[in-house]
Amino acid sequence: MVSEAVTGVDGETASDPLGRGFWTVHQGDARQLADFLPRGAQQHGSEGAPFIQTTITSPPYANLVDYGAANQIGFGQSYQDYLAACRTVFEDVYRWTLDGGSLWLVADSLMTPNGRGTPSRLVPLPFDLAAEAAKVGWTLREVIVWRKDRTRPWSHPGKLRNGFEYVLFFVKSKSFKFNVDRLRETSSLKSWWVKYPERHNPWGMTPDNVWDIPIPVQGSWADSSLRHACPFPPELVRRMVALSSEEGDVVFDPFAGSGMVVATAESEGRRALGVELNPEYVEAFHQRVRPVLTRRSTAGSVKPVGLMTQRLLELRVLKYPKELAKQLLREGFTAAQLIGMIVDVESINWTPAQTGYASIICTVVVSEQLSEIERARLSKAVEDATSRAPLSRYGLRVSCSILPLTDILEDRDETSLAVYTKGRTWNASHVIPASALAGWLREQGSQSVVPIVSELQVNQSLEEYL
Ligand SMILES: C[S@@+](CC[C@H](N)C(=O)[O-])C[C@H]1O[C@@H](n2cnc3c(N)ncnc32)[C@H](O)[C@@H]1O
Numbered sequence: 001m002v003s004e005a006v007t008g009v010d011g012e013t014a015s016d017p018l019g020r021g022f023w024t025v026h027q028g029d030a031r032q033l034a035d036f037l038p039r040g041a042q043q044h045g046s047e048g049a050p051f052i053q054t055t056i057t058s059p060p061y062a063n064l065v066d067y068g069a070a071n072q073i074g075f076g077q078s079y080q081d082y083l084a085a086c087r088t089v090f091e092d093v094y095r096w097t098l099d100g101g102s103l104w105l106v107a108d109s110l111m112t113p114n115g116r117g118t119p120s121r122l123v124p125l126p127f128d129l130a131a132e133a134a135k136v137g138w139t140l141r142e143v144i145v146w147r148k149d150r151t152r153p154w155s156h157p158g159k160l161r162n163g164f165e166y167v168l169f170f171v172k173s174k175s176f177k178f179n180v181d182r183l184r185e186t187s188s189l190k191s192w193w194v195k196y197p198e199r200h201n202p203w204g205m206t207p208d209n210v211w212d213i214p215i216p217v218q219g220s221w222a223d224s225s226l227r228h229a230c231p232f233p234p235e236l237v238r239r240m241v242a243l244s245s246e247e248g249d250v251v252f253d254p255f256a257g258s259g260m261v262v263a264t265a266e267s268e269g270r271r272a273l274g275v276e277l278n279p280e281y282v283e284a285f286h287q288r289v290r291p292v293l294t295r296r297s298t299a300g301s302v303k304p305v306g307l308m309t310q311r312l313l314e315l316r317v318l319k320y321p322k323e324l325a326k327q328l329l330r331e332g333f334t335a336a337q338l339i340g341m342i343v344d345v346e347s348i349n350w351t352p353a354q355t356g357y358a359s360i361i362c363t364v365v366v367s368e369q370l371s372e373i374e375r376a377r378l379s380k381a382v383e384d385a386t387s388r389a390p391l392s393r394y395g396l397r398v399s400c401s402i403l404p405l406t407d408i409l410e411d412r413d414e415t416s417l418a419v420y421t422k423g424r425t426w427n428a429s430h431v432i433p434a435s436a437l438a439g440w441l442r443e444q445g446s447q448s449v450v451p452i453v454s455e456l457q458v459n460q461s462l463e464e465y466l
Helices: 030-044 079-095 125-135 224-228 234-244 260-267 279-295 307-330 372-387 434-444
Strands: 025-027 052-057 097-107 139-147 164-171 210-212 250-253 271-276 338-348 358-366 396-404 416-420 430-433 452-454
Touching: 025 279, 030 079, 030 250, 030 271, 052 234, 052 260, 079 097, 079 125, 097 125, 097 234, 125 139, 125 164, 164 234, 234 260, 250 260, 260 271, 260 279, 271 279, 307 338, 307 358, 307 372, 307 396, 307 452, 338 434, 358 372, 372 396, 416 434, 430 434
Parallel strands: 025 271, 052 097, 052 250, 139 210, 250 271, 338 452, 358 396
Antiparallel strands: 097 164, 139 164, 338 358, 416 430, 416 452
């Protein structure tokens, strides 16, 4: 039975001063989910209908680990009975998971003991569990390698030290939530991207499927029963939660152990629910895990924009007019006709957004000598160049105009403008007052490189990006 003895269900408990009531770790048997989860739906307000967005769990480690509670799944069971018990859990979870929902299983392989004359054999436990999950409807979408710095003591002659666990990701339907933008990162970029910012997503690369996440050092959870539960590192849970759910969604763990999934999901603003057989672990969740993770809560905090993201966005904006000038010169316009390119930034999306990287105004400053006919041809050339690759792939919203040098307003406010004259849009040549722009462009006269002018001042040598 999933009992209410330890945590209470409907009201606050002494160990739950925030009054999260039902949304907590419950002491009980995951084989009874068919009785328990309908109550979850009721508490959620979706009576009789699915309510779980994602389930994140590591099932017991087959017969290998005794988690210290009678009637546990795994320890003392045959492998077949163990798999069948896990299947029942996966089936109940499937029934109560929303259509766009998912299931994460974290598991490790194991070795059979040596037989008489036969070598011990590696049992692909994660994939046996995956087969059970598939039998009840789950679709396997992704396998992630969680590389840990340390693992449980493991000594097998003729075997390499085991340095990772599997993280399997299953979905219920095609419309599953998977928000990769939340895990993008830029730390692995090298300097040469500076010259080709348009080739890289400034918000960061799509995360890969090998995750290096150390397990917290022994001392961080002084409670020995906690250590025995093999608690997940919060960062591992945070990634799964971020990828597959939104704030307010329900995150579930049927083998909650120390409740690391529940506490981390809660600290990320989700409604979290867990079931755990061993009352000591449930108590550890209330006394130690939840209070610590609640203190560390990052929900709602805004991640600072990394320098690399900032630079890549600026460089992309600055390279756009440079590329446009290149295309126009290719069409037969001369540097004497194209006096300069001004790029004004309307807005930049420093964090992932549907509206592209930035919104800019690109002004082609032309000689007053340009005839009406030439101007019409230029206008067409600008339209063509901006609507085809490479410019159409910059991910910028651009409005372009052509402006004779004589029409440059001298009344730009007191801002400074950076000018890029050597074709290097990562390194400004000068900074001038905006009011001096027309005079400065006139003085420049005909140059082989069309100067780029912008309020964005990027002034770094390539070495600084290394
Ligand atoms: C691998 S541990 C999970 C550790 C957890 N991920 C954490 O962060 O602490 C598996 C857990 O399943 C629990 N368990 C075993 N049989 C169970 C059952 N029938 N119902 C609920 N929990 C059970 C064990 O007590 C153990 O805590």
